Amino acid sequence: MEAQHARQFVLAARPKGKPTPADFRLEEIELGRPQAGEVLVKVHYFSLDPYMRGRMDDRKSYAKPTDLGAVMMAEGVASVLVSNHPDWSVGDIVLAHTGWRSHAVLNGADLRKLDPDFAPVTTALGVLGMPGFTAYTGLLTIGKPKPGETVVVAAASGPVGSLVGQIARVVGARAVGIAGGAQKCAYLIDELGFDVAIDHRAADFAAQLAQACPSGIDVYFENVGGPIWDAVLPLLNTYARVPVCGLIAQYNQSPDAAGARFATTMREVLSRSLTLRGFINYEFAVQRPEFLRDVGGWIADGRVKYREDIVDGLENAPDAFIGMLDGKNFGKVLVRVDTSLDQ
Numbered sequence: 001m002e003a004q005h006a007r008q009f010v011l012a013a014r015p016k017g018k019p020t021p022a023d024f025r026l027e028e029i030e031l032g033r034p035q036a037g038e039v040l041v042k043v044h045y046f047s048l049d050p051y052m053r054g055r056m057d058d059r060k061s062y063a064k065p066t067d068l069g070a071v072m073m074a075e076g077v078a079s080v081l082v083s084n085h086p087d088w089s090v091g092d093i094v095l096a097h098t099g100w101r102s103h104a105v106l107n108g109a110d111l112r113k114l115d116p117d118f119a120p121v122t123t124a125l126g127v128l129g130m131p132g133f134t135a136y137t138g139l140l141t142i143g144k145p146k147p148g149e150t151v152v153v154a155a156a157s158g159p160v161g162s163l164v165g166q167i168a169r170v171v172g173a174r175a176v177g178i179a180g181g182a183q184k185c186a187y188l189i190d191e192l193g194f195d196v197a198i199d200h201r202a203a204d205f206a207a208q209l210a211q212a213c214p215s216g217i218d219v220y221f222e223n224v225g226g227p228i229w230d231a232v233l234p235l236l237n238t239y240a241r242v243p244v245c246g247l248i249a250q251y252n253q254s255p256d257a258a259g260a261r262f263a264t265t266m267r268e269v270l271s272r273s274l275t276l277r278g279f280i281n282y283e284f285a286v287q288r289p290e291f292l293r294d295v296g297g298w299i300a301d302g303r304v305k306y307r308e309d310i311v312d313g314l315e316n317a318p319d320a321f322i323g324m325l326d327g328k329n330f331g332k333v334l335v336r337v338d339t340s341l342d343q
Helices: 050-053 123-127 128-141 160-171 182-190 205-212 226-235 259-271 280-299 314-327
Strands: 004-012 022-032 039-046 076-083 095-096 101-108 149-153 176-180 196-199 219-221 236-244 275-278 308-312 332-336
Touching: 004 101, 004 123, 004 182, 004 314, 022 314, 039 219, 039 308, 076 123, 095 123, 123 128, 123 176, 123 332, 128 182, 128 219, 128 280, 149 160, 160 176, 160 219, 160 308, 176 205, 182 196, 196 205, 205 226, 205 332, 308 314, 314 332
Parallel strands: 149 176, 149 219, 176 196, 219 236, 236 275, 308 332
Antiparallel strands: 004 022, 039 076, 039 101, 039 332, 076 095
């Protein structure tokens, strides 16, 4: 086998606030032949997700930060080009931790086979992948919405928030979605079936949210933080549940920027016996089979819909990532590196 060359983005510098293109470096490297137990794969798609911003900082978190000079991490859909692992054959389509790159040599034990006949392979990075699983487990395991209760979710047109609202509707709760702009709000109502959609850019956003939740908020699925949290907090009912999935509004801020709000938040948590539970989806890994069964079934019968925002070209990944953090995407952001699966 001739040497395989790969293009990849590595972390060139740690961002100071909002990432810039200079924080990433595109490299071309030569890959060696897969050793025993390894496979060489070609990457077709990889996912861009908000959690990657946290990994760019060198600070304590639930996972190790990305080292300077290391490949930017990501899950990807890939096809096997060479296999030295008994479970994999040339041409198999797999889900793997590929990173932001065109090709990779990976441990065959870390791959999961995808069946294109079950669902489009891109769904393994979105509605039937990590974002979908996050929505499913966070809402049903921590939020526990009941029929007639009010569920509010911000970033509601994104891959996590859109499924949170649709699952809330499936179990009989009211779904109130918060998104940025009229187009995204219309999508929540017209396509996804949310009960209410509110534009967080509106000057009277807090008043609109209060009007949409006349009986208060029973479950708030936290994706954003910042001013949206400030508007939600006074509306939380006694014993409200708040699955804390992400804080995208804070990712580009200094660690102490939100300190002034913290004391107020904790007083409300205490006085109203609120349940705030941070979580990482892999804590609920045992629920993955029922997640695939339930959400796959809801997609098949039309109760769940999804949207993907596909960016073509590995070289465009940094700009797409920066835009996602600014809310410029509309749906699950994927980078298409190779088009051969689409032909």
